[in-house]
Amino acid sequence: MKVPTSVIAAAGLVGGYGVARWTKKRPLGGVVLAAAGAVAARQWKDSAGKGAAAALTGAYVAAFAGSHPLAKKVGAWPSVFGVAGAVALASWAVERRA
Numbered sequence: 001m002k003v004p005t006s007v008i009a010a011a012g013l014v015g016g017y018g019v020a021r022w023t024k025k026r027p028l029g030g031v032v033l034a035a036a037g038a039v040a041a042r043q044w045k046d047s048a049g050k051g052a053a054a055a056l057t058g059a060y061v062a063a064f065a066g067s068h069p070l071a072k073k074v075g076a077w078p079s080v081f082g083v084a085g086a087v088a089l090a091s092w093a094v095e096r097r098a
Contacts (some may be wrong), residue, residue: 006091010084012036048098
């Protein structure tokens with residue numbers, strides 16, 4: 001059974017932050033983030049095509065980057081959950097249309 005790409009992407013953002021926070025090793029969190037992003041990008045390409053994969057990968061990276069300034073306004077965990085939810089929703093919507 002294939003894990004939905006929306007779940008993989010959200011788990012990469014949440015898991016990457018969680019690993020970095022709990023281990024106090026940011027590069028380790030980056031490994032989790034990158035690994036999930038790579039798996040998601042491959043599945044996006046297979047299910048929705050190269051263009052959609054590029055756009056969703058861009059959204060994934062933008063969500064990671066955008067979570068940092070957002071965290072200053074709403075807190076770290078709410079920021080991470082918010083951007084993870086946004087990426088998951090975008091992934092679901094794009095793949096549903098494909």
